[in-house]
Amino acid sequence: MGPLFTQGIISTEVNHILAFFIGIGFGFLLEAAGFTNTRKLAGVFYGYDMTVLKVFFTAALTAAAGLLILHTLGAIDLHMTYYPKTYWLPTLVGGLLMALGFLTGGFCPGTSFCAATTGKIDAMVFVGGIFLGIFGYAFTYEPIFEKFRNSYGLGRVNVADWIGIPQGLFILLMVIIAIVSFLVADKVQKKINAKQSKEDLHDLGLDE
Amino acid sequence: MKKTDYIILSLFLLLGVIAAFMPNAKPHNVILDSHTFLYKLSSEHFYTTDDVAKAIINKDPSLLLIDVRSPEEYKKYTLPGAINIPVDSLLLDKYRNYVDQDVYNVVLFSNGTELAEKAWVMCTGLGYDHLYVMRGGLNRWFTTIFMPPKPKDEAHQSAFELYNFRKAAARYFGIGGTIEQPQSSAPAVQPQVNIPKTSGAPEGGGCE
């Protein structure tokens, strides 16, 4: 029964070797989905390419549903896995900074690393920027960030519990919302791209 | 949408539906289930008196000592830098951030091992982590640090190293070989625990 490493069933060395192989899968999927292409990534915010939405929601919710099912079947004990604590305001602010980072840089840490590895120079610069940002943060941590980062803590809050509905029901609701968003996204993408082609034709002087 | 899309999204929806039928997993915020509890109980959670002495002397910033005895005993003598949270107050809201956190290594101690161990069991049962017990308590602190048993002549080198370490530690803690009140019981290195008015917590842990 999982998690194996937490219970000492596999050693640190084996755990890390597995991490490497899991990473291979992760990197492969990100690249295969096209996430080394910043225009494709940024497209979700402008409507012309909604791939990010589709991949992201499918991944997160497949994992959620799968983990809950496995937990019920006794294949994994979710009480022994890492569970993040909620610090709502620092996370919110951090998220907004990350959103800005996305809109300016076009990547996130994972995708940029894959892109840098496959030759995208802008991604290499981006990765360099991440390191710069972290260094800056680390050396100004105590005077500037420490207090804020550790405030507004709510403990290990589970959304379904917080709302007051069962775990599985929450996941199903999110899955439905996701699927609906996929359908809407397709319509939006079609419309935006049709509009774009019209504009391109117009620019080239090729329309009627 | 292409045929593949329909297939995968149907699978996705099916997964969500199955998840919705899973019995509700126990929330994370309440008392651990027996299985996980037993697992934690059997895990290594002791600091020897030498470990604690080393950490204090090295000014290890991740160490947080909590004296779980009564305030009267705490005033009479305590370990340098220790804060006082009597066992019966450990679960009060105002002290929660000291025991429910993921930055410091909290070492609980009392006169012997029993009281600190009780405190540890109580907190661990609530799902708190990074808690340890100083085995032997202050009684053993006195007999190892202040009156370290001198190794026999034929003893192993490491025994002499330990003896010398303890003698040096004793001098550091203000004792010249005899048992007297140390110069100051005031915490030498007050750990910086940021407890803002709102439900904040000490330094946050690593991010994923």
Added chain:
Amino acid sequence: MDKGRKYMNPYLAGFLLGLLVIIAYYFSGEGLGASGAYKRIVIGTVDLVAHNYAKNAHYFAKVVNGEHSPFNAWLVFELLGMMVGAIISAVIYNRMHLEIGKSPKITNKTRLWFALLGGILWGIGSQLGRGCTSGLVMSGMAVNALSGYIGLVAVFGGGYLFAYLFRKLWT
């Protein structure tokens, strides 16, 4: 620009990614992540150069004083694996090129400066927010964590909120 075999079906990619998250939790007890690996690299580097500073500074202390080297962490090995995986995919799909990815409407220089800025923002934001899209949001959502959903709203919501300001970079 989705031309048939050029990219993997997004739903398939997402589904497989979800399975990978499950596998990660099953074996290691933690989910996927990325910014955490960067953090480890920074801490490890500073530790090599200035151990005495690092063991006392609050940002570095816990990791530096731990029983393993900062570099010896699950996320770091995962990141190394990502390199290999990305290269394999890029070779298969013939996307292994040295290039600058950008909109044709801006210059290379502009792109690179903004890439640097974006990276810096992610560096700070991910530390403050305790993760990035994979670690904070995706792995968080996988366990129905509130922190993950706050991250989702902040990153994606924030993205939509500010998108108009940066439209010239992309469209």
